[in-house]
Amino acid sequence: MKLNELRDNPGATRTKKRVARGPGSGKGKTAGRGIKGQKSRSGVALNGYEGGQMPLYQRLPKRGFNKPNRKAYAVINLGIIQKFIEAGKLDAGNITEDALVASGAVRRKLDGIRVLAKGDLTTKAAITVTGASQAAVDAVAKAGGSLTVTSAAAAE
Secondary structure, three states: HHHHHHOOOOOOOOOOOOOOOHHHHOOOOOOOOOOOOHHOOOOOOOOOOOOOOOOHHHHHOOOOOOOOOOEEEEEHHHHHHHHHHHHHOOOOOOEEEHHHHHHHOOOOOOEEEEEOOOOOOOOOOOOEEEEEOHHHHHHHHOOOOOOEEOOOOOOO
């Protein structure tokens, strides 16, 4: 086999439909768009339009609700906190939200920081954050430390 003998598999490529190239092409004059009307013009977007029938996206029931004043918390796991304490980036005696951001454990505070219980915390640590899961509170207490939640509404 030589380079000049290389060919695609039969049917692998299709030739591009060249419209508006004269009557002999079979797609001349109106280029397959019919005569007049909105769809014969350029710049037409009729997505979702079903000829006057109620469109599918309107027929289906709507579910759910997005609370406009919802809080977005930055999330951190206990395993990450332990890793940062071992690396010397966090002081176990006083872990605050500002300390977590300064050490790079959390990128930004958002509406507060919420601690979750994934991973193990073996060091005795005093943590003060906006929110925490009950499992995280129990895990910190088991390690001999304390986890203080500053906002009562955030603790769920």
